[in-house]
Amino acid sequence: MNFFWVLALLIALRFGTWVDGFDAQKSSVRVHESNESVSKPLFVELTLIPSADSRxxxxxxxxxPGYHLHRGFGSGANSWLINLEGGGxxxxLRTCVFxxxxxxxxxxxxxxxxEFTGxxxxxxxxNxxxxxxxxxxxxxxxGASFTGESENKQKGLxxxxxxxxxxxxxxLMSKGMHLANQALLSGCSAGGLASIQHCDDFRALFATSTKVKCLSDAGLFLDALDVAGGRTLRSFFDxxxxxxxxxKNLPKTCTSxxxxxxxxxxxxxxxDIQTPAFILNSAYDAWQLQESLAPDKADPNGYWRECKHNHLNCTAEQIQFLQGFRDQMLNAVKGFSMPKQNGLFINSCFAHCxxxxxxTWFAKNSPRIGNKGIAKAVGDWYFDRAEVKAIDCPYPCDNTCHNLQFRSRS
Incomplete structure (x- = not known):
């Protein structure tokens, strides 16, 4: 993790803004094999939406607001992948002003x-x-996973x-997405949460003949007890x-x-989601461990400090607590996983996105469950090549993980 990323994280935490979407590439403790050949990176320009102001x-x-679009070609010219950015x-008012x-x-x-990768x-x-x-x-x-509808004029928010x-x-529909024969809504972290919340809305944009599915990466935030017995994340979400x-903008099937x-x-x-969806998540989500399960306020004596910055420092008692969190996650997706149309890839890595x-997406040493990596699992599910309900055995069984390690903020 470089100095500037650490500094940004420290500032964000100091002022109370919750930053999700850890940069796994910068924070990974493993030294990964390079690809066989070094190819030219793909950088895509930002496009702002001028019509948004009048609305x-x-x-x-x-x-x-804005987006980055890289056009498809060949057999993919009428296929669309929409990726909703994450970021806490x-x-x-204080954290929103910041x-x-x-x-x-x-x-x-x-x-x-x-840069477009993965x-x-x-x-x-x-890919x-x-x-x-x-x-x-x-x-x-x-700041609300594409769901808010309010303002504060006094603070200019x-x-x-x-x-x-x-x-x-x-x-995007005006740019050609209305012609799509295949579409996939995806997102990481706060964007992964948004891809679940907007999944059926996305499906409604297209003709019934269009193949439409949704993918959530690290978006399964759980309403779980923290290490002090409180509900840190519920309080924050409230x-x-x-x-x-x-x-008012969340799925009516739930708010009813x-x-x-x-x-x-x-x-x-x-x-309640009617559209086929896929959950890609770690059973020991690194962000949730740091900020939801063992935040500083719930751990004033710092008992969890070393564990949440490096899973190798966790005690047997702490691992047992985390196994309970994994159990909650598996229980949360039990009903979702039953329909054949839905897919799962829940590995036992201390990761996020x-x-x-x-x-982690597609490389020689990418994480695997059984003999299948993440890209293959998602592709098999989207294209109906195979049913994918991949759930890893509990930690520490998986030696393919790309785990994250974070420096202490003390």
Whole structure:
């Protein structure tokens, strides 16, 4: 992990903005094998959506939302992969004011071009099933996983995630997505949560003849007890839903049964999704371990500090607690996994987000369950080549993992 990433993480945590979507490529403790040949990286320019302003579909600071599009070709010319960016949330005025001066709250701070790797790569050796599709990264700048509908004029804050979702989809439809014969909505972390929340909305955009599915990577945030017996993440999600008005935009099949905060948790939405979906997740999600299960407030004496920064330092008692978290995750997807149309790849790695990192998506030493890696599992599921319900054995059985290690913030 380089100095600037550590500094950014420290600043974000100091001011209370929850940063998800750890950069696995920068944080991995393993030294991975390089690909057989070094190919030219693919950088894709940022495109802003001018029409968004008149619709009030703006980032937290009022700037225009945007996306990166790399056109498909050949057999993939009419196939579309939409990737919703992750990047945490803000749950109160203070953290949202901080966020609006970052790339996750303002397009003024977004990179003008980003590299497409993993599932976004245009090279068949790196991304065999989706390399020639139209691939789009929709930038995330609202702080509520593309669900908010509110504002705070006094602080100059706009919570317009739902409108951003709508104008982004309309923009892409006008760019040719309306002709799609195949489409896949994906997302990592906060974007993975959004891909679950918007899955059926995405399906509704297309003709019934279009093959439409959804993929969530590291988006299965659980309503779990922390190490002190509290519900850190529930409290945080409640702030998001209340401040940003997300409840009105969450799936009605869920909000008709329970409150908006409960429906922000994917586990309470999964069973209602009608569109085929795939859950890619670690059973020991590194972000949830650090910020939901063992946050500093729940661990004032620092008992969990070494464990959450490096799983090799966990005690037997701590591993037992984490096995309980794994059990909750498997229970949360039990109903979802029953229909043949849905897929699972839940490995036993201490990781967070695996589809955009080339090492974890498709490489010689990528994580595997049985004899199948992540890219092959997702491709088999999407193209109906095989039913995929892959659940890893409990830690420490998997020696293919790319685990994450983090420096202490003390």
């Amino acid at each position: 009030g579909a703006v980032c937290t600071d009022g700037s225009l 949330w803000c749950n109160n 966020r609006k001066k970052s790339r996750h709250g303002s397009s003024n701070y977004m990179e003008k071009e980003i 599932i976004m790569s245009d090279k068949p050796k790196e 065999p099933d989706f390399f020639n599709w139209n691939r789009v990264k929709v930038r995330y700048c609202d 706009f919570f317009r995630g739902q409108r951003i979702w709508q104008v982004a989809m309309e923009e 702030g998001i839903v209340t401040l940003q008005g997300s409840g 049964r329970m409150g908006g905060t409960s429906c922000f948790f994917p586990q309470n939405v999964l069973s 695996q589809m955009e990192n080339q090492d």
